[in-house]
Amino acid sequence: MPSFSVVANDPCSRARAGVLVTLHGEVHTPIFMPVGTQGTVKAMTPDELKEMGATIILGNTYHLMQRPGHELIGRLGGLHRFMGWDGAILTDSGGYQIFSLSDMVKVTEDGAIFRSKLDGGVLHHLTPELAVEVQETLGSDIMMVLDECTPYPVSVEDAKRSMEVSLMWAKRSILAWRKRGLGLFGIVQGSVYKELRKEFVERLLEIGRGEFSGYAIGGLSVGEPIQVMYEVAAFSADLLPKHLPRYLMGVGTPEDIVEAISFGIDMFDCVLPTRNGRNGMLFTSLGDINIRNSRYKDDESPPDPHCSCYTCSKYSRAYLRHLTEAREILAARLATIHNLHFYIHLVKEARDAILAGNYSKWKKDFLDKRKEMDV
Amino acid sequence: MPSFSVVANDPCSRARAGVLVTLHGEVHTPIFMPVGTQGTVKAMTPDELKEMGATIILGNTYHLMQRPGHELIGRLGGLHRFMGWDGAILTDSGGYQIFSLSDMVKVTEDGAIFRSKLDGGVLHHLTPELAVEVQETLGSDIMMVLDECTPYPVSVEDAKRSMEVSLMWAKRSILAWRKRGLGLFGIVQGSVYKELRKEFVERLLEIGRGEFSGYAIGGLSVGEPIQVMYEVAAFSADLLPKHLPRYLMGVGTPEDIVEAISFGIDMFDCVLPTRNGRNGMLFTSLGDINIRNSRYKDDESPPDPHCSCYTCSKYSRAYLRHLTEAREILAARLATIHNLHFYIHLVKEARDAILAGNYSKWKKDFLDKRKEMDV
Numbered sequence: 112m113p114s115f116s117v118v119a120n121d122p123c124s125r126a127r128a129g130v131l132v133t134l135h136g137e138v139h140t141p142i143f144m145p146v147g148t149q150g151t152v153k154a155m156t157p158d159e160l161k162e163m164g165a166t167i168i169l170g171n172t173y174h175l176m177q178r179p180g181h182e183l184i185g186r187l188g189g190l191h192r193f194m195g196w197d198g199a200i201l202t203d204s205g206g207y208q209i210f211s212l213s214d215m216v217k218v219t220e221d222g223a224i225f226r227s228k229l230d231g232g233v234l235h236h237l238t239p240e241l242a243v244e245v246q247e248t249l250g251s252d253i254m255m256v257l258d259e260c261t262p263y264p265v266s267v268e269d270a271k272r273s274m275e276v277s278l279m280w281a282k283r284s285i286l287a288w289r290k291r292g293l294g295l296f297g298i299v300q301g302s303v304y305k306e307l308r309k310e311f312v313e314r315l316l317e318i319g320r321g322e323f324s325g326y327a328i329g330g331l332s333v334g335e336p337i338q339v340m341y342e343v344a345a346f347s348a349d350l351l352p353k354h355l356p357r358y359l360m361g362v363g364t365p366e367d368i369v370e371a372i373s374f375g376i377d378m379f380d381c382v383l384p385t386r387n388g389r390n391g392m393l394f395t396s397l398g399d400i401n402i403r404n405s406r407y408k409d410d411e412s413p414p415d416p417h418c419s420c421y422t423c424s425k426y427s428r429a430y431l432r433h434l435t436e437a438r439e440i441l442a443a444r445l446a447t448i449h450n451l452h453f454y455i456h457l458v459k460e461a462r463d464a465i466l467a468g469n470y471s472k473w474k475k476d477f478l479d480k481r482k483e484m485d486v
Numbered sequence: 487m488p489s490f491s492v493v494a495n496d497p498c499s500r501a502r503a504g505v506l507v508t509l510h511g512e513v514h515t516p517i518f519m520p521v522g523t524q525g526t527v528k529a530m531t532p533d534e535l536k537e538m539g540a541t542i543i544l545g546n547t548y549h550l551m552q553r554p555g556h557e558l559i560g561r562l563g564g565l566h567r568f569m570g571w572d573g574a575i576l577t578d579s580g581g582y583q584i585f586s587l588s589d590m591v592k593v594t595e596d597g598a599i600f601r602s603k604l605d606g607g608v609l610h611h612l613t614p615e616l617a618v619e620v621q622e623t624l625g626s627d628i629m630m631v632l633d634e635c636t637p638y639p640v641s642v643e644d645a646k647r648s649m650e651v652s653l654m655w656a657k658r659s660i661l662a663w664r665k666r667g668l669g670l671f672g673i674v675q676g677s678v679y680k681e682l683r684k685e686f687v688e689r690l691l692e693i694g695r696g697e698f699s700g701y702a703i704g705g706l707s708v709g710e711p712i713q714v715m716y717e718v719a720a721f722s723a724d725l726l727p728k729h730l731p732r733y734l735m736g737v738g739t740p741e742d743i744v745e746a747i748s749f750g751i752d753m754f755d756c757v758l759p760t761r762n763g764r765n766g767m768l769f770t771s772l773g774d775i776n777i778r779n780s781r782y783k784d785d786e787s788p789p790d791p792h793c794s795c796y797t798c799s800k801y802s803r804a805y806l807r808h809l810t811e812a813r814e815i816l817a818a819r820l821a822t823i824h825n826l827h828f829y830i831h832l833v834k835e836a837r838d839a840i841l842a843g844n845y846s847k848w849k850k851d852f853l854d855k856r857k858e859m860d861v
Binding site: 149150151153154155156178179183186187193194195408409411425426427429430432433434436437439440441443444 | 525800801804807808809819
């Protein structure tokens with residue numbers, strides 16, 4: 112089972128640096144995990160991910176169980192071997208995608224019945240037990256329990272009903288869990304209602320004590336105002352055990368991440384660097400740029416003057432703009448390399464600042480710089 | 487001006503091995519040149535091209551003059567610098583694309599007026615002088631004269647009329663040529679009519695003597711039967727000077743290339759390895775495979791068991807099939823790497839066989855093997 116230890120605490124915030132040991136190597140937290148939905152981080156090879164410092168990536172249960180199928184991946188030796196990635200893998204449970212990507216048919220106490228858009232309308236029945244089985248078959252280093260992700264807004268009554276379902280599923284996930292060398296995280300829901308978040312955490316801790324290897328905070332970044340997201344994330348993080356890793360699911364912008372680190376969040380994933388990269392949006396230390404803008408037409412400077420990634424050390428904004436306009440695959444590749452490098456190094460620098468005891472100053476400098484330039 | 491020398495002749499065929507020296511390095515012939523239409527070989531970085539042994543790539547005048555514009559590339563230091571490629575570059579003249587990709591408006595003696603599909607219908611006027619100017623501005627190591635590529639079939643009268651235009655343009659190209667450090671190739675047309683090919687070569691040699699750094703054979707692989715293509719290519723190659731490189735434009739399959747090498751062709755380009763790769767078609771030493779076929783669903787073997795490329799040394803057919811079905815960018819990348827590696831190493835092995843004096847035996851073995859396996 113993955114083990115976690117906190118190696119430094121920031122004196123002026125709840126930020127902490129830690130080490131998460133998995134069967135596929137050490138993960139230094141805070142960490143950003145690139146999203147590899149369909150058995151590949153879009154446009155990247157595993158070697159490129161290694162090169163940019165990635166140590167753990169995400170895989171999506173929902174997608175992989177439908178295509179190519181978890182049994183197939185299992186027969187071929189598991190997801191690591193299938194995709195040629197020997198670092199750690201965290202898989203979600205499929206819950207989020209069922210609610211966001213499928214034509215939902217029904218949520219019962221037993222599980223979720225949904226009609227997939229991936230395979231031409233076949234009915235699927237995802238139970239907590241199956242979600243664990245799929246993730247164990249994939250050989251995920253860190254698995255997630257099946258949960259119901261509430262939309263925003265949701266009434267407090269509906270959020271309560273949903274909580275009962277998610278908590279029951281959490282319990283059943285533990286009972287279904289066979290491969291104890293692989294970690295299992297519980298997920299806190301409760302929408303934006305603090306009293307629900309509190310009750311959820313208390314009951315989840317009761318269920319998970321001595322069992323869960325970490326806790327995720329779900330149901331945020333689904334449309335609520337940013338200040339509400341910050342408040343609920345900070346509130347939830349505070350309730351979670353200090354000795355276990357905390358994962359804020361699906362968050363967020365660079366600004367969100369440096370904020371959430373100061374709440375004591377250790378793990379992040381987000382599609383922004385990969386998805387926005389494919390659309391020509393580049394994150395830089397001086398602010399974000401849309402490379403399609405005609406101002407970059409003959410701009411010979413690299414995307415980010417302070418970046419050491421492959422893209423910035425070799426290509427100009429003018430060339431990237433041309434590739435993006437021409438819809439070349441290389442545009443998606445170079446932008447993805449840069450954006451992932453930016454995110455991974457952002458959390459790495461944050462960690463260094465925590466170790467040096469000056470996270471708050473580093474954070475302020477980072478945020479100021481991001482507003483600085485008219486890029 | 488690029489210089490060429492033949493270093494070996496095969497005793498049993500017209501195949502020869504040579505060295506073409508350009509401002510951007512030596513090119514060992516026979517050579518396969520990956521096609522980099524819009525300032526990038528689709529899905530590849532320059533480093534990956536180097537890694538697989540590419541020494542010269544193609545750029546397309548027609549595309550680059552419209553987007554991002556040759557003046558822009560010129561201001562940014564030329565095409566090599568713009569795209570980060572320090573090997574040699576050969577550019578076509580735009581002639582072929584005008585006839586295949588545009589709504590033609592008119593061919594006059596002066597040049598071709600066409601309506602581009604790239605930039606929303608702007609009228610362009612490409613003259614032989616402009617084609618040279620564009621290519622000089624790009625900084626191409628080997629430029630092509632503007633020519634009219636006849637379709638198949640074409641009447642002998644139309645082919646004759648077209649020959650007069652192309653020959654006049656060839657003459658004007660030489661007159662317009664300023665940067666004599668860059669090479670200029672003449673292009674032989676004449677459709678499938680041997681008497682026209684003969685007349686074309688004789689008159690083109692008259693025009694180009696002491697000027698052209700090499701000769702291309704154009705107007706083939708445009709729909710004529712394969713045996714006709716072989717016959718006309720062999721016939722045309724025989725008429726060309728032995729001491730200059732011969733380039734068979736846009737050809738072809740692996741089988742076509744090994745045939746054409748035995749006719750004394752030195753240079754090849756083709757979109758098959760890149761385009762087919764993006765569609766899931768892989769060239770292998772044992773025959774071609776469509777990776778989408780369900781028989782590869784759980785096939786753990788590499789695409790080509792005899793290949794040492796990055797793709798074959800690291801990924802299974804099952805994984806490539808999954809990526810292709812899921813329309814992942816990595817599918818296009820891995821297939822392109824393999825296919826280009828296959829083509830480049832195919833001509834490299836052909837060259838080694840010529841140097842060893844056993845090209846005919848190597849060719850027979852290669853062709854037999856390609857039919858061998860039920861992949």
